[in-house]
Amino acid sequence: MSSTAQLDRQVVEAPKRGLARLNIQLENIASGIVLVLLVIVLGAVSPAFLSFSNFLDIARVVAITGIIAVGMTLVIITGGIDLSVGSTVGLVGAVTASLVAGSVSDNALVSGVKLPVPLAVLVGLAVGALIGLINGLIITRTKIEPFMATLGTMIFVKGLLYLYTGGYPITFDPMPHGYAFLGQGAMFGVPTPVVFFAVAVAVLWWLSRRMSVGRAIYAIGGNPEAARLSGLKVDRTKVFVYTLLGLLAGLAGIILTSRQASADTVIGTGFELIAISGVVIGGTSLTGGRGSVIGSLIGVFIVGVIQNALNLFGASTQIQYVVTGLVLLLAISLDGIARRRRRT
Amino acid sequence: MVASSTPQPLLRMEGITKSYGNVQVLHGVDLEVGRGEVLGLLGENGAGKSTLLNVLNGVIGREGGSVLIDGQPVEFAGPKQAQEAGLAFIHQELSVLPYLSVAENIFIGRLPRRKGMPWLVDWASCYRRAGEILERLGVRIDPRTMVGRLGTAEQELVEIAKALSMNARIITMDEPTASLTEAEIERLFTLMRQLKADGVSVLYVSHRLDEVGEICDRATILRDGKIVTTVDAKTTGSHALATMMVGRELSELFPKTEHERGPETLRVSDLSTPKLKNVSLTAHRGEILGLAGLVGSGRTELARAIFGADPITSGEIFVEGEKVTIDSPGAAIRHGIGLVPEDRKHQGAVLSMSNAQNISLACMSKVSRLGQLNRGAERQEARRLIQDLQVYPPRAEQETGRLSGGNQQKVVLAKWLFAGSKILIVDEPTRGVDVGARAAIHGLINDLAGQGATIIMISSDLPEVMGMSDRILVMHEGRVAGELARKDFSEEAIVMYASGLEPTTSGPEPAVAGLEPTREGSNA
Numbered sequence: 089m090s091s092t093a094q095l096d097r098q099v100v101e102a103p104k105r106g107l108a109r110l111n112i113q114l115e116n117i118a119s120g121i122v123l124v125l126l127v128i129v130l131g132a133v134s135p136a137f138l139s140f141s142n143f144l145d146i147a148r149v150v151a152i153t154g155i156i157a158v159g160m161t162l163v164i165i166t167g168g169i170d171l172s173v174g175s176t177v178g179l180v181g182a183v184t185a186s187l188v189a190g191s192v193s194d195n196a197l198v199s200g201v202k203l204p205v206p207l208a209v210l211v212g213l214a215v216g217a218l219i220g221l222i223n224g225l226i227i228t229r230t231k232i233e234p235f236m237a238t239l240g241t242m243i244f245v246k247g248l249l250y251l252y253t254g255g256y257p258i259t260f261d262p263m264p265h266g267y268a269f270l271g272q273g274a275m276f277g278v279p280t281p282v283v284f285f286a287v288a289v290a291v292l293w294w295l296s297r298r299m300s301v302g303r304a305i306y307a308i309g310g311n312p313e314a315a316r317l318s319g320l321k322v323d324r325t326k327v328f329v330y331t332l333l334g335l336l337a338g339l340a341g342i343i344l345t346s347r348q349a350s351a352d353t354v355i356g357t358g359f360e361l362i363a364i365s366g367v368v369i370g371g372t373s374l375t376g377g378r379g380s381v382i383g384s385l386i387g388v389f390i391v392g393v394i395q396n397a398l399n400l401f402g403a404s405t406q407i408q409y410v411v412t413g414l415v416l417l418l419a420i421s422l423d424g425i426a427r428r429r430r431r432t
Numbered sequence: 433m434v435a436s437s438t439p440q441p442l443l444r445m446e447g448i449t450k451s452y453g454n455v456q457v458l459h460g461v462d463l464e465v466g467r468g469e470v471l472g473l474l475g476e477n478g479a480g481k482s483t484l485l486n487v488l489n490g491v492i493g494r495e496g497g498s499v500l501i502d503g504q505p506v507e508f509a510g511p512k513q514a515q516e517a518g519l520a521f522i523h524q525e526l527s528v529l530p531y532l533s534v535a536e537n538i539f540i541g542r543l544p545r546r547k548g549m550p551w552l553v554d555w556a557s558c559y560r561r562a563g564e565i566l567e568r569l570g571v572r573i574d575p576r577t578m579v580g581r582l583g584t585a586e587q588e589l590v591e592i593a594k595a596l597s598m599n600a601r602i603i604t605m606d607e608p609t610a611s612l613t614e615a616e617i618e619r620l621f622t623l624m625r626q627l628k629a630d631g632v633s634v635l636y637v638s639h640r641l642d643e644v645g646e647i648c649d650r651a652t653i654l655r656d657g658k659i660v661t662t663v664d665a666k667t668t669g670s671h672a673l674a675t676m677m678v679g680r681e682l683s684e685l686f687p688k689t690e691h692e693r694g695p696e697t698l699r700v701s702d703l704s705t706p707k708l709k710n711v712s713l714t715a716h717r718g719e720i721l722g723l724a725g726l727v728g729s730g731r732t733e734l735a736r737a738i739f740g741a742d743p744i745t746s747g748e749i750f751v752e753g754e755k756v757t758i759d760s761p762g763a764a765i766r767h768g769i770g771l772v773p774e775d776r777k778h779q780g781a782v783l784s785m786s787n788a789q790n791i792s793l794a795c796m797s798k799v800s801r802l803g804q805l806n807r808g809a810e811r812q813e814a815r816r817l818i819q820d821l822q823v824y825p826p827r828a829e830q831e832t833g834r835l836s837g838g839n840q841q842k843v844v845l846a847k848w849l850f851a852g853s854k855i856l857i858v859d860e861p862t863r864g865v866d867v868g869a870r871a872a873i874h875g876l877i878n879d880l881a882g883q884g885a886t887i888i889m890i891s892s893d894l895p896e897v898m899g900m901s902d903r904i905l906v907m908h909e910g911r912v913a914g915e916l917a918r919k920d921f922s923e924e925a926i927v928m929y930a931s932g933l934e935p936t937t938s939g940p941e942p943a944v945a946g947l948e949p950t951r952e953g954s955n956a
Contacts, residue, residue: 299803300796307793310784317741317771317779318794318847319762377784 118422119371119386126390130397137400144279150392151285152347154385155340156363157370158292159333161384164367165296166326167309167376168227168234173337173363175245176219177356181341182249184212185258185351188267195254205266209342216338217331219245224327242360249353257352258345271346281343288336293381305329309376365412366391369419390415440503442467442633443488443602447497450483457483458657460497465602470624470634472648472665474641474677476894480657481637485604488635489521490514501602520595524607528587530580535562537579538594565593569623585616592623596632603627604635609643610728621647639726641670641931653677670933671924678894678923688878688899691718696753697886698769698855700738703747707733709910711747715855715886720877722901723890725930730910731890732774735857738888739771740764751855765794770853772844774860774890776837780844783833787823788814790832790843795851817846822872838869845876856880859890874900894923908932 131138156173163170185191187201187208203211219241226237260267273280296302304325307315316322340359345351370387372379391412398408441464450458457480465471475481486492488499490508498505501517508514511521528537535558536543544561546552562575571589573582579590588608595603609617624634624647636648644651648665653676660676694717703711708730715721723731736742738749740758749756751767758764761771773779781790791814792799799810814828821842823835832843841861848856858877862870877900881887891897897904898921906914906929914929916922928935 298805298807300800300805301803303789303793303796303805306785306789307782310782311778313779314773314782315793317739317761317773319760319765320793321762377782 119369119383119390119419123386123390123393126393126397130393134397134400137397142396142400144282146389146392146396147282147285148279149396150388151279151281152340152344153359153362153366154285154388155288155336155343156333156359157366157384157388158288158381159329159336160360160363161367161370161372161379161381162292162296162302162305162329163234163333164364164372164374165305165309165376165379166329167312168326168330169238169364169374170220170223170330170333171235171238171360172219172223172242172245173333173340174356174359174361175242175249176216176334176337177341177344177359178351178353179219179245179249179252179341180212180216180338181345181355182253182258182351182353183215184208184342185260185345186252187211188260188264190260190262190264191258192261193253193258194256205264208267209270212342213335213338216341217335220331220334220337221327223334224330227330228323228326253351253353255353257350259350263346263349267346268349269346271343271348281347284339284343288339289381289385292332296381301325301328306377309378311377362391362412363388365416365419368423369415371419371423373423374420387419441465442469442502443635444500444503445484445488445497446500448484448487448494448499449496450487450492450494456657458487458494461654461657461659463652463659464662465633465635466649467633468628468631469650470628470636470648472644472651473635473637473654474644474651474673475654476677476892479654479677481654482606483657484654485521485606485635485637488514489519489604491521515598515600518599518601520598520600520603522588522591522595522603522605522608524610526584526587526591528579528590530578532579533575534566534573534577534579534582534590534593535559535575537590538562538565538575538597540594542598561597562593565597569593569596570626571623583616585612585619588612588620589623592627600632602633602635604637606637607639608636609638609640617643639931641673641927642933644673645670670931671928671935674924674927674931678927691882691902693902694718694884697751698738698888699750699753701748701750703734703737703749704745705733705737705742706745707910708737711907711910711912713905713912715888717884717886718881719902720881720887720889720900722897722904723888723907724892724894724897724904724926725907725913727892729907729930731907732859733910734907735771735773735859735888735890738764739769739857741771765851765853768852768854770794770848770851770856772841772848772856772858772861774863776840776844781832781840781847783831783840785832786829787818787832787835787843787846788828791817791846791850794847798850813850814846817849818843821846821849821876836869838865838873841865841869841873842876845873849880853885855886855888857888857890860892861889862891862893862896894926898923898926906930 136142156177160170160173186193187203188205189202223238223241226232226241227234230237270280275283296305304315304320307318307320308322308325312322341356344355348355366388367379367384368374368387369390370379370383370385372383394411394415395408398411443465445461445463448458448461449456461480461484473481473484483492487494490511490513500506506517508517529540532540539558539562544554544557546554559575566573566575569589569592571593573586573589579587582590592603608620612620627634638644644665645668650662651665651668651673652662653660653673655677696714697717698715701712711734713721723734725731733742737744738758740760740763749758751769756767758767777783782793788811792810796805799806799813811828818826818828823839823842823846832840835843861873861877865873877887877889889897889900902918904916904921904926905912906916906926908930909932913932914925916925925935
């Protein structure tokens, strides 16, 4: 019988005023405040930090994982997660690099077909989107937890990468200009990866906030059953966000191989964690329904700025991991506390 | 009133009061259970039965009154203390641990230990003692069996065995037969008679009135948090019990306005799902069709099947005379059907989104072109509906999760007004909603019917469903057990149909023997 429950509910549901509401707003802009504080403090400590060239440096470093992070944001808002993006970066990078004229490898499988750069890039993006599509289909058809499903594809795709490259790196001799432009070029003084990142942020922001599919993404993450009972196509929307993320991870892989002028079996490893860190630090809730693309933009910059600062101060890679991990734990803890406060 | 069967009752509750917030749920309830007695506790949904049982078993505290066992006042800080005092509570939703053995379930938390080695479980004695208890119950279950592999009835027996192993003297059973078959019910009753003979008392809650006469000695009737009366269960007929349960005049709270009943808009024929058996119904333009029945009788399942939320195994649906295929909520919405679900928090509104976003959710195409939302138009439409429905606070940008229950429900209703639904199914629309919002929601439903919408209203609140409806279908165990026209509305008739009985047209108190329980109901 329900009288107990319903009466309790009524008491709990009294509208909140004053501080509670202020706190929620604080929660939404918290990551922005953290970033601003970081920049002020670091600028005061080290003048080199505030230079324009250093900013571009940070942006360039952040761009590649940032492209993944904005796609990951939509996946996480639907209440999912994708661990396979790092492997996708590696496979798409290797496939695209191998198809570009001038690429060489000791593995016979790789050196066969050569395509013009735009076509090679399209094939690479298609591979990325396909991996995302498979993720989406597995998750919606079998109802496996996204964490487990994409853990499986992560290992599977990594295996494909080893098979495809035979474990040998792919290098260029020489790299075509068109391909070099993707990772090493610049437009109006802005590095191409940063331009791609900016476009990805703009498009995904628009999609998530101004289009009905974006509304569906938020609704599905916020309350899947209510979304379904409102006639939204829950499964199709989920497949779409995973496919989009696969495509973006592929783009990140293409840019990365161009920038490094090589593809090997380790590139992209751990990118899923960096991207997820950025998303969570940017205030997107891992339980779904809340978050924003702009938040993730800020989140990946927070990670980038911290790493950059540690570099400037000559900290080792190990220390960088420790610090990034601590920041992530802090962000997740704050998310958990905020969620508990919302419930009561 | 019938006097207690023993001079010193085993359990006595006096003047129990309890309220939640400003709402008083129990108003000084007195109750007595004699030694070796089965006392039926009857009442409608919301009468306060669960609250009373929770107070008795130490699940929640009480504000006033006292509980006496063997004449000694007792105070329970929690369920554990209540157990130690000889009380056991068998919930409707069983709380067995499916992956543990029968013996482990019986002794969980108190597994016998090896002598001298208290960190080791004495499995031999554990299985032996479990076997003894089961034998005493006349139950043939191997104590080593994993409980998840037993049927529901046997799981219930394990719960009873657990209660006995704790030397429980007063066992509370909350609708124990809800999910049992006839044969299993018989077995349970046999066991209950044996418990009686052993001097164990049972407080028995059931909605199946025919069972009450069969198993209970006396029946206490609770209504609106007060004890109405206590009667001899053997000699009081089901009809009389039903009358006592509902026994109030239909209040004038419901602003029923008579509308012209228009042409048929919805026809469901022979609809079946795993939970529904050949349900047929028709509904008309301007009509409010009430769906009554007990919780679990298939009303919600029917609503979800019509709306495409659950798959149907067979049957046809016609909207405005045309046969339609509804295989998803999206398809239902395209045919002008809307559903305000029973569980607002989990199914109705997306609490993390704003009112405007919730309102446009079922029909975003109305305020978008090529997938681009026109947020200005969306907000404007939302503001209009928020104003019409008097949502408070009246802000389109307000997060829906921050509204009160009644206002959230108004937002869900606004969603279907926005989508222009012509057939609106509302499932318990006023559950957990305060009085003011209740009246507003009733007014709105009336207005919609007046404007030509077809409303199907599911409600467990009899005055509500009778006050609002033009016609009522009563469901029982997945079937339509009866249909009542407005002139034939009576709470007794609804309760009888809902309990799987045939209402008689006259005579408030026929003999129990004259009532052949027809559990299957009839297909009206």
